[in-house]
Amino acid sequence: GxxxxxxxxxxxxxxxxxxxxxxxxxxxxxxxxPWYKQELGKRPQLIIDIxxxxxxxxxxxxxxxxxxxxxxxxxHITETQPEDSAVYFCAxxxxxxxxxxxxxxxxxGITLSVRP
Amino acid sequence: NAGVMQNPRHLVRRRGQEARLRCSPMxxxxxxxxxxxxxxxxxxxxxxxQKENIIDESGMPKERFSxxxxxxxxxxxxxxxxxxxxxxxxxxxxxPFADGYTEAFFGQGTRLTVV
Numbered sequence: 001g002x003x004x005x006x007x008x009x010x011x012x013x014x015x016x017x018x019x020x021x022x023x024x025x026x027x028x029x030x031x032x033x034p035w036y037k038q039e040l041g042k043r044p045q046l047i048i049d050i051x052x053x054x055x056x057x058x059x060x061x062x063x064x065x066x067x068x069x070x071x072x073x074x075x076h077i078t079e080t081q082p083e084d085s086a087v088y089f090c091a092x093x094x095x096x097x098x099x100x101x102x103x104x105x106x107x108x109g110i111t112l113s114v115r116p
Numbered sequence: 117n118a119g120v121m122q123n124p125r126h127l128v129r130r131r132g133q134e135a136r137l138r139c140s141p142m143x144x145x146x147x148x149x150x151x152x153x154x155x156x157x158x159x160x161x162x163x164x165x166q167k168e169n170i171i172d173e174s175g176m177p178k179e180r181f182s183x184x185x186x187x188x189x190x191x192x193x194x195x196x197x198x199x200x201x202x203x204x205x206x207x208x209x210x211x212p213f214a215d216g217y218t219e220a221f222f223g224q225g226t227r228l229t230v231v
Contacts, residue, residue: 043207
């Protein structure tokens with residue numbers, strides 16, 4: 001089955017700096033790669049996702065890049081703010097949405113701390 | 117649309133008791149996934165259900181755990197004879213259809229504590 005690994009496990013940055021979180025996956029059949037933000041005691045919230053037919057996607061201060069050959073994808077947050085502090089999870093699945101191929105395999109998460 | 121509703125939000129059970137976790141998907145959603153999150157870990161897939169059918173239970177422990185999604189009412193994750201290791205946050209996610217374009221939405225989770 002799929003195995004998703006996330007590095008590093010903690011990351012601390014100064015407000016205004018950029019943060020990069022990297023994930024690797026093992027199953028070449030995976031085609032959908034979402035990133036979730038989870039604040040303490042709350043649900044995981046989808047912040048950005050990318051499909052295997054796209055190499056990069058951007059949404060304001062957040063971007064995700066995908067390298068299918070190397071089986072890794074990264075989350076980039078620019079101009080970080082204290083409210084970006086949370087746990088971030090990467091995940092992978094074969095398909096988006098519903099269906100047996102849409103179950104997500106998550107990384108262990110990284111705690112991002114943005115120092116004011 | 118109230119979103120995916122899970123209850124209770126917090127549940128405390130003594131070892132050996134039963135825990136019942138409920139998930140009401142978003143209106144019009146007929147696909148439900150259950151995930152378990154152990155402390156300081158990522159979410160792990162447990163089971164995928166459609167109305168009245170278990171499609172994929174490859175992540176469910178073989179004993180004590182069961183899930184259902186009846187024609188009417190919420191999806192239920194049932195844990196019998198709970199042990200301390202069952203303490204975790206249990207999240208469900210729902211999706212409307214397998215169109216390859218629509219994400220699944222997560223509920224707020226049920227935090228189970230076994231004492």
